[in-house]
Amino acid sequence: MPADRPHYRFWPKRLPHAITPPATSLWHNLATSAQRYPDKPALVYFDRVTTYRELAGQVEALAGALHGLGVRRGDRVVLDMQNTPQLVVAHFAILRANAVVVPVNPMNRAEELKHYIRDPDAKVAITTGDLAGELAKASNALPAGERLAHLVVTQFTDALDPAAAQGPSMAPAWRDWLLARHELPALDGGEVHAWTDLLARSAPAPAHEVGADDMALLPYTSGTTGLPKGCIHLHRSLMHNAVSGQMWGCAHPDTVVLAVVPMFHITGIVSMMHTAILAAAALVIMPRWDRDVAGHLISTWKVTSWTNIPTMVIDLLASPHFKNYDLSSLVYIGGGGAAMPQAVAQRLLDGFGLAYQEGYGLTETAAPSHSNPPDHPKQQCLGMPFMGVDARVVDPDTLQELPPGESGEIIIHGPQVFEGYWKRPDATASAFIEFEGKRFFRSGDMGRMDEEGYFFITDRLKRMINASGFKVWPAEVELLMFRHPAIQEACVIATRDAYRGESVKAVVVLRPSHKDTTAEEIVAWCRENMAAYKVPRQVQFVDVLPKSGSGKVMWRLLQEAEDGAKQ
Template structure:
């Protein structure tokens, strides 16, 4: 039982604050334990118990955080994006084989319609604005009709089920065991030296591994506190920073860049903020942004490398006095990390190849997908390795630098081009605020290089000047043939820039 979410919470001081939110009293660890008992009782009354799958469709905030933590101690959690349409809810509820769903009281949207279609037990969540953050009641509608196993979850039970993004094919189901998420929460806490006095400001979506594990569960595993916002909002960020008094926050690079745009007018708040560090994950942080963040907030910026199949964290830049290397995603921070041949099942000694990991936080395998598992896992040097799909290399100090997703590497007539390399060059132009390089279909070459750019406020530059600037630093075949300047680059549901399919989204490809 030591490798479970319940065990993670057991050592915290009962009276210590656990979960907070704007304009709400704090929920203590003792109150979180009471909330867990009430939640599991409600699940059991609906015929849902250990091993049963519970979809959670709630807006970002403290109730989503505590619902995940509470439900996961006696059933399987399956958080879903509340913005999904009916067809998406229909697919995911069916694919997950969900038995019940948690919905906000009064919700009458497509998730409810899909739940009725699949005969799910429905748990309506309600709370009062005066309640401690994350405290709620569940009203049960319907039952699965089966007597549940009411035993608490153990280390080998599934705690969390998520889908891969599925940009090019059917999304794969990623089951994460209690031991996987517990290990990852501990790894994150160790790499960030979290202590009970720390406080995380969470803005990440809580249907995503970054927010669930890196912000919520790692904080609770350390006996510290997490302050849950309704989601990222650049206009409200600095007010939250002043109110919550966090020692850290974690975000994706696009969020950090938006925060930087508003930092000058909020210098007084930054000066009194007790930030011990800033964390960035879920996409590569441009070196220029890392340096600007560190200078602006006078705090180290810890870039980490994570993915769903690893219950989030795989590598992390270390805290001072060890160095943070701009452009690198850090050193192994939990699982063993190596570079492997991109096709053959063996490890490489030096050079560039596919990043592979092995450790207690790694999923045992995709559910019901032996073909995907055969491609994703292999045995070498006495360990079972998972292929991340990322290309990169390790330096002599063990710092990992990513070249890019293997499926995002641009193949221009046989020449392989790293989008991250082109990003890095264009980000050095003084007028450029944000850039994403992507593949543009080409009739004879297969793919050509293109880039979408957002300019800094008040700056002007044209496509020809940007191409000329890139040509001074890149070989001719790497220089983007098309550069589009946009007010905003389209992002995915979690705030990440998405290279695949961007040419079609921007109307640049058939």
Template structure:
């Protein structure tokens, strides 16, 4: 089947269908604005402004220190363990300036997880902030890490005098208080050393980032992302959204995650000022949007819901500066989507992508958005839908596995060639990544994601996709959140179980039987949850995604305990 083209009828005006990007190091984006507009603000952090020249100098000086004091060479992997802060950007671009590889870790990483990442990719140097250092210190003691550069958020933060309308978290205002120890290097001292890095030679095809992503089984796998893929992803986004003239954006997502990393790279590549908060704070976000005339807001459903609730209580707030609200990765209930558009006065732009494609492969056209829709394949993206049983290509409105070919495709999983081969499929002589997501495209070429392939529940031979059931549960007025998993059933093999968080106070009188009846009115009987459990909260990742794998693993353990031997 030829490449899908029907979506081109909805293509944004002025956006090219194909794009060639320079063979450059991602660091070059930062360098160009440090030269052309050195005094322009690059980051605002609790009222303090860091301009492009300061950011560039910090990155180059840290690069010199990494090379000449910590022996970082071309291709070496360096761990980055921080929450959102200027040091993250400085360290990120310093590593790239060394022609080394960024391995950004979740701030929630435990010691054992950091050890896995370090040993898996062979990293011996970590750059961290003092609040997260305790989890890494045992690895300095046992020799897994040779060195750690550590700083404090307060070194780059403003204070209450600069932003009296924002509550500055204690972790941000705390002074540097790390005791000297062998292998520890102070972040300010590294920059003050004034060491000049060697010339850079890494370009488009070279490895820039290893992004660890959870698999369905086993340890996280390191997706290898090239400079070319990351540069192309940035250029795609700027052209598609047509926001190259935007002066200010609020980067709310964690920068260690590809989505937050994309926010950072896109902002700095377009020369805008990026506002960062170390801890998500909806009150502070709205204050900053209004006072700093923020034009771009991006986040996950939970962040958007918090801001909407505050706007309901203070509808007088001026959100007129906002030109784009972007969301992806999680389901956006219809009621929330309506509220976002009502209070921000712009269409909600939903998107779809994955770590292995450096972020979004599908975006809604800004002039023709659809609800609960991944959007259309963007520049240089070829997406198909394959039959789950035969692998044959499917046509419009036929549900199967989504596969994509894109210039932003990853280079493979670090040291896992077998897993890399399993993740890929060749079509028409081109490599396509198997997303593991179930979906379809409609008659106009818009794509819709309905579920994860690995989440399929097989109930008496009938396939049940949890996402479809969660959608119905979210529509109940007393349901705040929901996650559907499989549970063992002696008759059906597997059955459907729903873990549900009710709306505070309002949902106190709802019973599982009543919610089950609600589901029966909206779906086939075999899809209706046979087990409904009300819980206080659902585990979520740093980007707001429900960790259904954690819930499924817990249920599997319960099922094993209850099953007769």
């Protein structure tokens, strides 16, 4: 990296520009923390504390059980859960068993889940009782050779004392969801196992054989076309950002993390879970967002670190009970996924002395490729290139570097960048360029760099919708919508939303035989067949969609018309 990059003037003086991460697997981080701090809280869930010794023991037990089910080195195991202690146990157990975690958003429905079973060739999946039916339905719909062989199912009450349902840690709306026990579904051609039964087997875990250069994680990301693609992350790419995150955020064994961003998403996995476990910190786990539960947990457990999306902060500050909460323990607050409104960031700074630290990263970069330095952050800014990162702004057509202030495509080189897309050599080849003798990832995001080396997003280059931090890829939603019998054509665009930032809108051409279909019927069908955050909030019927001379739908025209109508 050029030594004269302007952001080094504002680099935290206590930190090196690049690091040498451990040459071990991620599982070693948990094993080491458990050896050093066996009796220290690792997880807090509805006031039930799991120590590092207990967490490591559960991981060993599940790793042994997975090995007994036939999981071997390099096998991909689907992990489909909301934030729970079981998610942390399962994630590290898969790694301990020398296998690869395939994290799946639990909002996905059966039609979507087929791809997450088939594409990674997964034969084992781990999930919760409320989601098991959808996974079984997805597997059962696949050809015999592509189905799951084993489905491991845990109930929320396996880690939750029902008595906690009466306290302020439990949102009233969660009680029926979390306290219900679900019957195990039927899995065609396979076996379904209760979580507690598997752990009770006490099967020995296999020898731990994987290292820094083995695959650890296969998270999926969508794009402008086609189905989601798996991003190949080795132990070393995640290890780099876990260690860097610990150093950047000054995490230590007495750090207390509010674990509310989802740990099926790259930010929750790397910047929160792996960073906390490496530091032997405590994770105070929330299964979903609720502003008053968050306020209670921050106050009660003296939370010091809170990674979030800005809508969570806005919601907490708007609570009628906000004055009852004590945020004085917070040392770090920050996140990404959407811009933090300047007025809200200023309120945090003026009222609590907290500078909201925005960052930027992608599934392909193991979360942060950019972050604001704690001592010199800028508002509504991606930050500066993270530890070990060389990032540039180039003309997306000529790939020539642009001077400060000019908008172009952000390209990224660094040790946390993924290896490539699973089974997609064509997509991998087009995602990287050679620049100054190094392999750079093309982010697809348009941005600019200021004179001080900080990066800012400037425009929408990728066809993507950002709804409360959830990335919605229109092409994926369209593929699902085309399965509706009434839809002849559909084009998905973004519409502005005062709370979510953006929401999904579908512009639809109905088949002549289904002209009486209503927008409400289409929305209801979408709720049955896709994750809730992808469901169109608006459906507009048109007679024709604008098309180019080659017959391609001109989505930009529809997007520009929508943007103009909202001004």
